[in-house]
Amino acid sequence: MKAYQQFHVLPTLPQPLERLRELAYNLRWAWDADTIALFFRMDRDLWEATGRNPVALLGAISQERLEALAQDDRFLAHLRRVGEAFDEYMRAEAVWYDRCHPSGSTEPCVAYFCAEFGLTDCLAIYSGGLGILAGDHLKSASDLGVPLAGVGLFYQGGYFRQYLNADGWQQERYPLNQVDQMPMTLVRDAAGNPVTVTVEDPEGPVHLHVWLVQVGRISLYLLDSNVAENRPEDRSITGELYGGDQEMRIRQERVLGIGGVRALRALGVDCKVFHMNEGHAGFLAVERIREARADHGLSFEEAVEFTRASQIFTTHTPVPAGIDLFDPALMDRYFGNMYAELGVDRERFLALGRENPEDPASPFSMAVLCLRLSSHANGVSRLHGHVSRRMFHTLYPGALEKEVPIGHVTNGVHYPSWISKEMAELFDRYLGPRWQYAPADAKVWARIREVPDEELWRTHCRRRERLVAFARRRLAAQLEQRAAPPSQVRQARQSLxxxxxxxxxxxxxxxxxxxxxxxxxxxxxxxxxxxxERPVQILIAGKAHPRDHAGKELIRQWLHFARDERVRGHVAFIEDYDMAVARYLVQGADVWLNNPLRPLEASGTSGMKAAANGVLNLSVLDGWWDEAFQPGLGWAIGGHEEYADREEQDRVEASALYDLLEKEVV
Known part of the structure; x- marks a missing residue:
């Protein structure tokens, strides 16, 4: 992978518009409707063409247009209003954390490590639920005033973009992220040089630069191996999210864990608690053991206890197959030179990640490592907590399954990022502003009954109309990309x-x-x-992992069904599922369908986003829905059954799903 060569092509901002740059480089705009409206009115077509990216917008807009806006008193008034709201947000003191910890420090005290962060459409460093959750976590921490710093990786190739061939088979492409057009900045030292940290690999040091993404009040630091001093194979470590083989995976996770801790130290960010959001971040615990020995002269066992007290692990995986496992030989290759520095022999070190410490052939499990080196561990829903205690029971000899020290904190969503503008305005009118800032206040939500049914329904119908218009545009564009006949393109523009x-x-x-x-x-x-008499349509979107051929076959089956003349116009598959597509769907659908194999959905949050927009859930009792479902607030497919026979489970639950749709939903 080539090193970056940056060209700054931003036009000159007239003095009255200078604040636009600050607003563009802080991702608070991603969940503030008024700031989005400000950039939108600068150039509607360009805003869409740049992928709703204000940094790219400022780099592409004409100088003439900027000069005109600088003379437009209406635009300047809007800019002042947005700027004042931004300033008030950034300096707010009466936020949740301050109220709960009036004498607490505002400096970052929690380091939140994750392999991916889904923050906004134009920062493509996420693949799915884990990243979206991590992004919502940072946004919520910003709103609540939690002193937190995020740590992740910057992937130049991001995650793949999806398109389907004529047979409906998923294809992947990896457009490069253009760093000079993204809302992030390279971190530099006092002399103006890029801050650089290194991680020692078997072939030599890997140099890492650090990018800063400002998420409201929260700083997210992204490590990047695409540095000119590195060998080509080292530059590609942060090339693609979840790309490559197991050796590439261990190299990425070393950069995240070891490099992430070193980056925080280099930046002077003194965090007291380290949160490993899934096992990818587990090597941070190894680096902290090394630090504790070097800084405090502790033995290995003392360093383990010292660091464990300030480490937290969240597991998102309900099946063993979802856990990263590394061969002992691969561990030797990448950690053999650290054994002496850690003050431990090979077998003791590898035992940290072995489910059976006595089995020399056992692979090194990142989940086991994180559990053994954390003082607190949790699943991401009540049911997932039960599943995790069962799955990891053998790590705690002598303990009953219910005594396994893995709790649960059910996932949530960042409401302002997912609620439609129309629904937010409805809430503002009838609930008041506290629905955003005090979402746990039951008194606020009691006012929801004051919303007239007719007004709520009109609001929802407008969102469905917008979803259909969006789907028609995307379907037509997909067909044009596949060189479909013009008649099919015209038909797509009238479908649904x-x-x-x-x-x-x-x-x-x-x-x-x-x-x-x-x-x-x-x-x-x-x-x-x-x-x-009761027409129904279904809109589908989603990606399969590039190596998941079974998942790709499921997509192909839907494409072939959608081509059946009998259902043409009733079924649509929207390609290249991302945050923008997700927003249209969760805001505009009438019913949100979710039918995983229970209990394999650790939590799931798409249904939460739909529910926040007044969309009804129709779901298997798995993940969050297992604890949230109440009769009258949606539908449950089946009960709490678990089946030994997969085919029988599919048959029974498919029949239950059809029955619900035919007799209750439709």
């Missing part, structure tokens, strides 16, 4: 209905999520979709 009951299904196409459960009885589905 603004009045039909709209089901939404959007998520990663992993096989356990059973994306094709609704296709179990195609004829029954055809009848359901095409009932002239």
């Amino acid at each position: 209905s603004i009045d039909a009951l709209t089901l939404g299904f959007a998520r990663r196409f992993a096989t356990y999520k059973r994306a094709t459960l609704l296709l179990h009885d195609p004829e029954r589905l055809v009848r359901l979709l095409t009932d002239p």
